[in-house]
Amino acid sequence: MSAFTDPFSIGGKTPEIAEHAAVLVIGAGEAGMAAAIEAARSGAQTVLIDEHPLDSALFGLDVPFHFGQRADGSVQNQGRALDQIAQSHPRLDEAFEAGVDVRLGVTAWAGFVNGPTAHGLPKPVVALADVNRSWLTSFDKLIVAAGRRDLGFAFPGWELPGVMGAAALHALTHHYRAFAGRRILVLGGGRLGFETALDAKHSGIDVVAIVEAAPVFSAPNDVIEAVKAAGIALHASSMIARAEGSAAGVERVEIVALDATLAPIAGSGRMIDCDTICLALGAVPNIELLDQLGCKLTYRENQGGHVPLLSADGQTSLEGIFAIGDCAGIASEEDGSRRLQSWTRAALAAGGLDVTVCQCEEVTRRDLLDVRPPRYLDREGAGLRARSLQTLLADGPVNQDQIKRLTRAGMGACQGRRCREQVTALLALAGGIEPGAVPLPSYRPPLRPLPLSVLRDGHEHPGMRSGWDVWFGIEGQFDPYWTIK
Template sequence: MAEPDPTSIAGKAFPLRDAFDHVVVGAGEAGIAAARAAAAAGEKTLLVDEHPLDPGLFGLDIPYLFGARFDAAIQNADRMEERIVAARPTLMAAMEEGVQVALGTAAWGGFMKGQASRTLPKPLLGLADREAAWLVTFDRLTIATGARDVVLPFPGWTLPGVMGARGFDAALRLYGAFNGRRIAVLGGDALAAQVIATARNAGLDVVAHRETPTPLRIEGREEVTGLSWLDRAGWRDVACDTVIMAVDTVPMVDLPDLLGCTIRWDAAFGGFVPQGSGAIAIVGDAAGTAPAARLAWLDAAFAEDHALVCACEDVTAGDLRALRPPRYLDAAGPQAGLGALGLLNQDQVKRLTRAGMGPCQGRRCRESVHALLSRDGVAPLASHRAPLRPLPLSVLAALEEDPALRANWTGWFGIAAQWLPHWEPAPEDAEYIGGRLSGEDVVK
């Protein structure tokens, strides 16, 4: 009988913080309702929500396009938690009904029994706050993570003061930390109307509303100072400190995709939408959003090849159309281009151009890149991998491991030479023992 592979997870324990009948991710209206229903049915229920965010995630526009238009109050986690509870009064009702609520807690990973993890006894959910990461098991999972903003790559879109509709709503109503005054709104559907109504109810000045796609520029050097657009009379402009992109939102599909849910393209529901199955249910905006004229707006933004699509990696629309490698590689000339290679996967384009490989993890450019790839059909969904949120190494280091797991985690598929310099080949007798590389010629 062959000896078991020491690098396999078979027969090894995963230290768990807790086990739940039902976990709900996302404490918006749909998530709170699902958690309360589960508790009423007698299920041991956990409701987690990543708000209040770590201040560093605001700067990375995760999960929304915040555009640096928030005040210093976000640094005070306790104060922000109080504001979130006040903005969502049914949270208190959920707690009183027995739901365990964890705010400021992100779902960074999920692990189901499958081809690469057949030995998992139960599904696992990876959670983390600002101090530590941990694992819980669940029998049922409801994903209510909502939707995120679609970003339009018009000139000036990277300036502080350019926000998405979800980012504006969270900064204003959830955190009470919005620090703008004069706003301009892009978008002509219900989403834009909701933004305008919310702004006016808060006493803000809505100085411009562009309802249809047109060439435009967001003005400013260090932050937004105005908006300019082209109409029949020529270029017009207005002074403002905030531009809100309220053209469209898309369901957050990262966690469903990671857990193996079916993700299908449906333009009538905001693009890629996930489908729950078995132990996983998807509710609220995470299951689909209202359609909008997103493509026409993106076309207007892509009018020039120098339109900056991926700000993290400095990739333009022209770079994507030509599939140019990153400039810092100093590689020779343009590649074959999109049209010559057929329908490409967004992951392929990411590796070729680095578009979507930056610290925002593609949240600001994913829809723009996908639109450019989908001229001859709908390009496949870009993949998602854990961790779904940027986590400090100190937080991941706090995740406890079984000694048997820790002993072999450095041996990737048992490759003994993994940590050796490429100019020092491993001896034939080298192997991993207890997580350390052995061999007389290797260990000095």
């Protein structure tokens, strides 16, 4: 039998790998920096990358953190931003002395390994990019120290400039020194909320209040006493009813008292002046790269949600790929998912269903629960009116990917970073299931938004280019439909 080779197969036609690292570390926080220094001192050729300072355009897209348009104009100056980020890394000189190849302002936007659907890679690779170009780096060992991201939370007016996350606030005050707000209200009365408030106060920011839906604050007693001593007002059993402001951003917020059922008490509303609302309900491990590589994940309520399954030495389910720091799980004394469920119930009672939950695609809570298509499509057909989350639940367990495809919730530039956990909470409440039973939605490279200019010089293998218009031998598959007779 003669062998047959498909001329349109992608086998053996992989893109060029620009470089190789014995150890590639992603994330220059405390965990990533320590791992890189240790690897270099052991004699391994080590590359350490960190996405900060960000391309200035990413601040407006709220990636990787929810900046809420509260970065001042200094982030537009890449040189100044680089200098601030470098100064904020206390062990940077130590890394250089150890021989670490440190690269700031470099993003890991994808990872590729051989698996069930890919067999042609000579080595596992990570796709990297800076503000000018993109390239592939292969590795012997990959250490992911991608850290945490902000937990989004919707209420009427949360689309206004000035609603931001706790991780973003920390980054702007300590790493970029570019926070543009003056008077903030913190939403969340756990350890994160209280420590965020204290840190902001010590940074010279006026903190007007901490708001907590539960009847008691869950922060440690010594931290609570420190906040009281700092003169910060505390509002337990309370919820934001709405934020008000202008195109410039938040100007005031109305909070209402909650009864024992988390319902708002009539006539209890009060207005508080502020220009920033800091969401500090919790934090989420950055597992996108690990998930996209194919590392097995599990759901752990007290570690921030989905986290990688790790061996005793921190190795994931894939050989040679490790996870450390907050992306491997955020230790918490609280049950984060149940806490978010309580906050979601309070928000539904105070703000109702007609509140945008996915800002990128303008999907409201009602759109989500009624499984309504995007506004630019016909939404009034008889079949669509008969469809709801309950009709889907009758067919089987709720699936966030199915909801995403039908409503577009989570399909925007942030790929669900602002809404993913909120969508999970709503689906879990409506379906009467635990949040951990709602599957993690999918996402695709690039895991960070990238300008086309960064990708323009990345060409396919010549063997791919020669037959791209008949990929897999299907003639005319890319012909415009209007030319087909």
